Amino acid sequence: MIGIKEAAERLKKAERVLILSHQFPDGDTLGCAAALCRGLRRTGRRAAIRCSDKIGPKFNFLFHDLPDDDFTPDLVVAVDIADEKLLGEPLQTQWGGKVELCIDHHPSNTMYAEQTCLNPKAAATCEIIYDVLREMGVAVDKKIATPLYTGITTDTGCFKYINVTPRTYRIAADLVETGVDAPKINREMFDTKSRARLDVERRVLDSIRYDCGGKVAVIVISRQMVRESGACEDDLDGLATIPRGIEGVQIGVTLREKEDGAWKVSLRALPPSNASEICERFGGGGHPGAAGCTLNLPLEQAREQMLCAVREYLEKHG
Amino acid sequence: MIGIKEAAERLKKAERVLILSHQFPDGDTLGCAAALCRGLRRTGRRAAIRCSDKIGPKFNFLFHDLPDDDFTPDLVVAVDIADEKLLGEPLQTQWGGKVELCIDHHPSNTMYAEQTCLNPKAAATCEIIYDVLREMGVAVDKKIATPLYTGITTDTGCFKYINVTPRTYRIAADLVETGVDAPKINREMFDTKSRARLDVERRVLDSIRYDCGGKVAVIVISRQMVRESGACEDDLDGLATIPRGIEGVQIGVTLREKEDGAWKVSLRALPPSNASEICERFGGGGHPGAAGCTLNLPLEQAREQMLCAVREYLEKHG
Numbered sequence: 001m002i003g004i005k006e007a008a009e010r011l012k013k014a015e016r017v018l019i020l021s022h023q024f025p026d027g028d029t030l031g032c033a034a035a036l037c038r039g040l041r042r043t044g045r046r047a048a049i050r051c052s053d054k055i056g057p058k059f060n061f062l063f064h065d066l067p068d069d070d071f072t073p074d075l076v077v078a079v080d081i082a083d084e085k086l087l088g089e090p091l092q093t094q095w096g097g098k099v100e101l102c103i104d105h106h107p108s109n110t111m112y113a114e115q116t117c118l119n120p121k122a123a124a125t126c127e128i129i130y131d132v133l134r135e136m137g138v139a140v141d142k143k144i145a146t147p148l149y150t151g152i153t154t155d156t157g158c159f160k161y162i163n164v165t166p167r168t169y170r171i172a173a174d175l176v177e178t179g180v181d182a183p184k185i186n187r188e189m190f191d192t193k194s195r196a197r198l199d200v201e202r203r204v205l206d207s208i209r210y211d212c213g214g215k216v217a218v219i220v221i222s223r224q225m226v227r228e229s230g231a232c233e234d235d236l237d238g239l240a241t242i243p244r245g246i247e248g249v250q251i252g253v254t255l256r257e258k259e260d261g262a263w264k265v266s267l268r269a270l271p272p273s274n275a276s277e278i279c280e281r282f283g284g285g286g287h288p289g290a291a292g293c294t295l296n297l298p299l300e301q302a303r304e305q306m307l308c309a310v311r312e313y314l315e316k317h318g
Numbered sequence: 319m320i321g322i323k324e325a326a327e328r329l330k331k332a333e334r335v336l337i338l339s340h341q342f343p344d345g346d347t348l349g350c351a352a353a354l355c356r357g358l359r360r361t362g363r364r365a366a367i368r369c370s371d372k373i374g375p376k377f378n379f380l381f382h383d384l385p386d387d388d389f390t391p392d393l394v395v396a397v398d399i400a401d402e403k404l405l406g407e408p409l410q411t412q413w414g415g416k417v418e419l420c421i422d423h424h425p426s427n428t429m430y431a432e433q434t435c436l437n438p439k440a441a442a443t444c445e446i447i448y449d450v451l452r453e454m455g456v457a458v459d460k461k462i463a464t465p466l467y468t469g470i471t472t473d474t475g476c477f478k479y480i481n482v483t484p485r486t487y488r489i490a491a492d493l494v495e496t497g498v499d500a501p502k503i504n505r506e507m508f509d510t511k512s513r514a515r516l517d518v519e520r521r522v523l524d525s526i527r528y529d530c531g532g533k534v535a536v537i538v539i540s541r542q543m544v545r546e547s548g549a550c551e552d553d554l555d556g557l558a559t560i561p562r563g564i565e566g567v568q569i570g571v572t573l574r575e576k577e578d579g580a581w582k583v584s585l586r587a588l589p590p591s592n593a594s595e596i597c598e599r600f601g602g603g604g605h606p607g608a609a610g611c612t613l614n615l616p617l618e619q620a621r622e623q624m625l626c627a628v629r630e631y632l633e634k635h636g
Contacts, residue, residue, distance in 0.1 A: 159477045159490075160508070162501045166491040172477075173487035183480045190478070194565045195532070198523060205520035214513070245505075247512045 004128070007117035008135035010101050014045065014075035020095060021051040022081045023088025027189065028124045030055065031151025032079035032103065034062040035129050038147075039138040046071055050095075052088030056234070058188065062147045075100055078113060080125035080151075082106035103128055123163040126151030127171055145175040150185055158190050197236075199229035204239055209303075212250075216310050217243035218303060221256040244268035251275065251310055255295075255302060263295045263302040267310075278313050282306075322446070325435035326453035328419050332363065332393035338413060339369040340399045341406025345507065346442045348373065349469025350397035350421070352380040353447050356465075357456040364389055368413075370406030374552070376506065380465045393418055396431060398443035398469075400424035421446055441481040444469030448489055463493040468503055476508050515554075517547035522557055527621075530568075534628050535561035536621060539574040562586035569593070569628050573620060581613045581620040585628075596631050600624075 002010075011017065017040050021029040033049040040047035048069040055063070078099045084092060102113035105128060107120040122128050126148045133140055140148070152172060156164050159172070176182050193201075200221070207220040219242055226236070236256075243252025250273050254266040265282070267275035268290050275291035282305075284293025295302040320328075329335065335358050339347040351367040358365035366387040373381070396417045402410060420431035423446060425438040440446050444466045451458055458466070470490060474482050477490070494500050511519075518539070525538040537560055544554070554574075561570025568591050572584040583600070585593035586608050593609035600623075602611025613620040 160501060160504045164494070164500065166495040169487045169491035169494065173484040173491070176482070176487065177484040182482065183478060186478045191559070191563045192565050193563055195528070198526065198560075198564060202520065202523035202526075205516060205523065208516065208520075210513070241509070242516075245509045245511055246516060247510055 001111075002115050002117050004117065004131045004135050006115070007101060007103060007132050010075070010115060011040065011077070011132065012043075012136055014040075014073075016046040016071045016073045017048075017075045017077055018071075018073035018095075019047060019049045020076065020078045020081065020087060020091055020099065021049065022078075022086040023052045023091075025051050025053060025055060025059070026080075027059065027154025028126055028151040029080035030059050030062055031124075031126045031147040031149075031154070032129045034066065034147035035126065035133065035144045035151075036077070036079065036103075037066060038144050039133040039136065039140075042138055042144075043136065048073075050091060052091045059150075061188075062150060065143075078102045078104070079129065080104055080106075082109045084110070084112040103132065121165065123161070123165060123168045124152045124155035126155070127168065130171055130175075140174070140178065142179040145178040145180045146185070149175045149180045149182060150189070153182070153186055154189055158186055194231075194235055196229050196231040200225055200231040200235055201239065201242075203229060204242065208243070211307050212311055212314055214248045215250040215314060216253065216307070217246050217249045218253040218255065218307065219243050220299065220303070221254065222299070223257045223259075240266040241268060244270065250314070251278075253303075253306055253310065255299065255306070257299075258294070263297065263299065265293050265295060265302070265306055267291050267293075267306075273313070273317065278309050281309055319429075320433050320435050322435065322449045322453050324433070325419060325421060325450050328393065328433060329358065329395070329450065330361075330454055332391075334364040334389045334391045335366075335393045335395055336389075336391035336413075337365060337367045338394065338396045338399065338405060338409055338417065339367065340396075340404040341370045341409075343369050343371060343373060343377070344398075345377065345472025346444055346469040347398035348377050348380055349442075349444045349465040349467075349472070350447045352384065352465035353444065353451065353462050353469075354395070354397060355384060356462050357451040357454065357458075360456055360462075361454065366391075368409060370409045377468075379506075380468060383461075396420040396422070397447065398422055398424075400427045402428070402430040421450065439483065441479070441483060441486045442470045442473035444473070445486065445489055448493075458492070458496060460497040463496040463498045464503070467493045467498045467500060468507070471500070471504055472507055476504055512549075512553055514547050514549040518543055518549040518553055519557065519560075521547060522560065526561070529625055530629055530632055532566045533568040533632060534571065534625070535564050535567045536571040536573065536625065537561050538617065538621070539572065540617070541575045541577075558584040559586060562588065568632070569596075571621075571624055571628065573617065573624070575617075576612070581615065581617065583611050583613060583620070583624055585609050585611075585624075591631070591635065596627050599627055 019033045021033045037047040076099050099113040102116045104118050105122040105125045109118050119128050130148050203225040204219050209218045240254040252268040256264045258264050269275040274288045276286045279291040279293040282293035337351045339351045355365040394417050402414050417431040420434045422436050423440040423443045427436050437446050448466050521543040522537050527536045558572040570586040574582045576582050587593040592606040594604045597609040597611040600611035
């Protein structure tokens, strides 16, 4: 494992840097890539970004005014990628085993790269890229700060998650000081919903049932709801947090119909309840706060089985 | 107008401080009051908080372990109160014309107090209280930092609004450093919805209609929806932001039925559209981003009149 200084040194020695983002790219991996690419070019280096998946319209603004480049790299850098498998195809075939520098914040990093600059305390890999760029002597201006801020705010749910540290806020302060339009970014990242999303949400809200005197709420996401609303995978993001976010609810249950008709169950629990303990009874698992399992049953039976287990758990543990 | 230093001096000279919060108290006015009260008591002074309205269960945690006190004050301080009228009753009758120090961030402050410490650039009055307490030499620990953080996060929509400055983030960094459980506070302030809220939201989502090829979205909040869902005024908070938050929507329209059957219209617009210009045609007004008016017509006619005006506006301005 290497530190900020060595990561900066390695980058400074390179002339042509290829930056790899992970598949199903999010704000952090793309923010890292855009900021690093801009920073490297600013110092006279060539740099280009590759990702196995197409970048969605939501993140296009990060690459505004950043034309692509094509060259034989003398350094291959992976940003925010915990495992080589997450390169996805075609990148894994192309660059698997060839990543020379990995900059990441996932504690699960498999150390697949020749050198790894890992800080699991960073809320977003963009925090580390900020340090690396400053170490390289790059002046972080609005164009570089914008992708960095985007990565930090998306990986922290707009400063809401437990990964946020005092340093996260301090870096955000530095970044907005350069003129980043943070309200606009946050509005687009968090407060904009597609019509399909809103429509599937409406249907899901219609499915809510309460149990155990309001301590348990259950929602259903059926294939029919998804089909009729025209929702894509992205549109379903975060729906599973709805039941647990209801006042008084201790355990939230989401039943999502899979392609084969089985039901994928997501359980969310507030302390001291343990979602994982309940899901383990059905061969699933996870964390105390969020766990899952699969039930190969018709909806009514799947819901009843889960509710039985949850009721029993709450009777035992209160 | 006085600065931080003079405000701190004034507080230091007092022995028994009465702190007033505004009516319909929010996180900022209550956060200021709780933090200032704790800080004053820490320095051996007596302090108590008064508010014309009952404090909701959402904010009870701010006053945990903070017993009330009763005395004849030698200093009356208003926090986050722009106008004496906002004291509400009974406080306005009791303390109107007698506020000696006002600490506030509203540019509209009417300067009703004997001395006013006003900083309109502060995102929350809690930012100013933080400075005042430090100027007084109070060590800001977790118990004082928790209400201050609560005020800042609620007044900025969890760091989302345009009032956030680099200093807002820096103060937040200092505060969470003391051990504030920011994720819990943010979850309770922003991610917890009452059953009634969710139910009224479901009904409102059912009412969505699109117009102008998806550039306009209209929702309806009828008295029947409110009654059937059991929603209170608080539960309706923020519903008017739903239409404008839909991808592609330029102008969002909310029609809310008033007690007398008339429809209160809230318009939200993204730049360059001007919501105020449209509402002015109906005798209303507001800001370019958010404006309102009232239409004394049956629902269908009210909706059609608004849509006509919006269509015309969009045809003219694009």
